[in-house]
Amino acid sequence: MSYTTATADSDDGMHSSIHNESPAPDSISNGCRSRGKRSVLKKGPWTSTEDGILIDYVKKHGEGNWNAVQKHTSLARCGKSCRLRWANHLRPNLKKGAFSQEEEQLIVEMHAKMGNKWAQMAEHLPGRTDNEIKNYWNTRIKRRQRAGLPLYPPEIYVDDLHWSEEYTKSNIIRVDRRRRHQDFLQLGNSKDNVLFDDLNFAASLLPAASDLSDLVACNMLGTGASSSRYESYMPPILPSPKQIWESGSRFPMCSSNIKHEFQSPEHFQNTAVQKNPRSCSISPCDVDHHPYENQHSSHMMMVPDSHTVTYGMHPTSKPLFGAVKLELPSFQYSETSAFDQWKTTPSPPHSDLLDSVDAYIQSPPPSQVEESDCFSSCDTGLLDMLLHEAKIKTSAKHSLLMSSPQKSFSSTTCTTNVTQNVPRGSENLIKSGEYEDSQKYLGRSEITSPSQLSAGGFSSGELIKVTC
DNA sequence: AACTACTTCAACCGCACGTAC
DNA sequence: CGTACGTGCGGTTGAAGTAGT
Known part of the structure; x- marks a missing residue:
């Protein structure tokens, strides 16, 4: 510089x-x-x-x-x-000094909802600037990463939702990009209302939509992804169309509608996606493919720059159900190339999952990087994701016992490892005493065993939240 | 005290958007 | 309609500060 x-x-x-x-x-x-x-x-x-x-x-x-x-x-x-x-x-009325606990909590909650919308966050923290918040967050990421903690503490999921509802109700939004800082709490209309239109729209269609953020947040545990400095992309975990369709009996709140409207998973997928190609939010990935095992990061869920998970219903590039990008997008992968890759690249056997993850961690990002403002077509399905998470966790426990630092993953790390890049340094995040601690952060999204998943032994209520 | 490693934060950059002409 | 301009935002950088050895 x-x-x-x-x-x-x-x-x-x-x-x-x-x-x-x-x-x-x-x-x-x-x-x-x-x-x-x-x-x-x-x-x-x-x-x-x-x-x-x-x-x-x-x-x-x-x-x-x-x-x-x-x-x-x-x-x-x-x-x-x-x-x-x-x-x-x-400018006057600027607060200086460290953030208070309340401010910190608010930032975390807002970030869970908004992603890296620093300016919008600053509007809710009088006296604070977007730059301060951004710096705080980046510092926080590093701190928690070092500590092997997830970005979001467990309590965020409840509070987060509460905050979201109030936020939506009050309709406090950025009214005018040109407006001055002292106008923070001004109410009004703007194009940005689309954010809440989206929320309301989605909520009207999907009774449990508001809870989606809960699960999304649950799946945004841990840190990972490597970028030049702060790393960590934490995409929400979303199911594929086929998974949604097939999951019928377990998702009573929405499956009936889906199954009623779409005769097959393919129909669902095609129709939903084609209705809005740009939002292309429903992943066309097949559950038979295990994109995590692709060693070239092609499995990374694509949730580019705060763009929306729209389920192919409502085109927008605003955040909808939750923060979709949690930190610096130093590399965003081509959804097409990624998807193509795991369509064409044979999956390695499941047997050595940790090796696979290791290889993944050490893999350089794809050379081709491009922006995408729709949810990636290579979105991994929730079930895939959870299944692998469970497997990895199981393996991680085993690995811990085997005292192999290079292959020791915290459950937190595992959660994100399978969906995103992980900085090399995070491989050793977990030590013997930290495993249990990190376990608790998994909260309700935790699946304790692969069999539990495959047998559908998890709470249907949880999955309803995801799929709806 | 000197050196190194790490962290923090101010300020930069590129890009996008709205408005005026 | 196209262009220039003004502004705002998010991401990135590197100097300064701090902690550790």
Whole structure:
């Protein structure tokens, strides 16, 4: 980064730097348009003098029109930089210091609902900025990752839902992208209402839809995924159309509707997906395929950047039932390539699941990475996922006894390992005493044995939540 | 005290969106 | 309708600070 070049030009002795790549007037440089009299824009840490200038400017002219700052003042900062400095540090009523417990809990709850919608979260935390929240979250991820804990504590699932309902009821949303921070709690209409339209719409169709977030959250335990720095993508676990259709008797709340409307899993899949190709949320994966075993990460559930699990019903790219992306999407896999891969790549035998997972962990991400704003067609089914989770957990217990650090997975880790990338460092997260501790975080989504799954011995109520 | 490793956080970047012309 | 501009957002980076050895 160019701003790292520290010089002593600062008027108050602080480090600062000059961005000397003088762009031509009206050219775009690093996202800042440098126009008019000044073409050299300062970068790097702000000095108190600069702060004073900016504060004076805002007092006189108000917020906004940030590009005019450099025209009307001696400040050699681009508009974006001014805006950021004001919003994050200079504006009044900013809270500084550590987050309170209440704030932390709210952040966790909101993140469970929204994903990385830092700005929206900031609206619910007066005095806090999106940047602060983002930094807090990233730090939290690392802390919990080190501790071998899931991102979301168990209590979040209940509170989360409660919060969601209140959030929906109050309809507190981002009203206007242009609005100022002090307008936080303003109510109103905007296109963003689609988020709640989605929720309501889904809820109307799916009586237990609101509970889906519960299960989604339950399945977002642990950390994983590797990205440049913070890693961890935690997609919700969703069943394939075939699974939904076939799961009929176990899902009384919705299966009757599904089975009534669709004559076959294929029909269900095709119809549901084709109704809305872009949402393509129902995975066409077949339960006979075990994508987790693909060693090229193709099994990773694709829930790109806060996009919605729509079940092919309602096209939107807003979060719907829960946070779909929990952390930095440094690699998002091509849903098509991934799906194609596990359609064409023969699955290795089940026998060495941990090896498979290990191989997966060590596999580089696919070279082809592309954005997708629909739920991946390579979504692994819930049953698949749980089955493998159970297997892995069973194997992990065994591995722990075998004292093989490289193959020791916490149940938490296992939960995510099978659905996403896992940083190499997390392989050793669990130690003997931590296993039980991590177990409790599995909460209601925990399946204790593969046979329990295959026999359908789990609570139907839980699965209703998933499928509906 | 010196060095290293790790963490935190301010500030950058690219992109997307809305509006004005 | 297309373009330029202003703004906001989410992701990323690296200097500074801190802890450990």
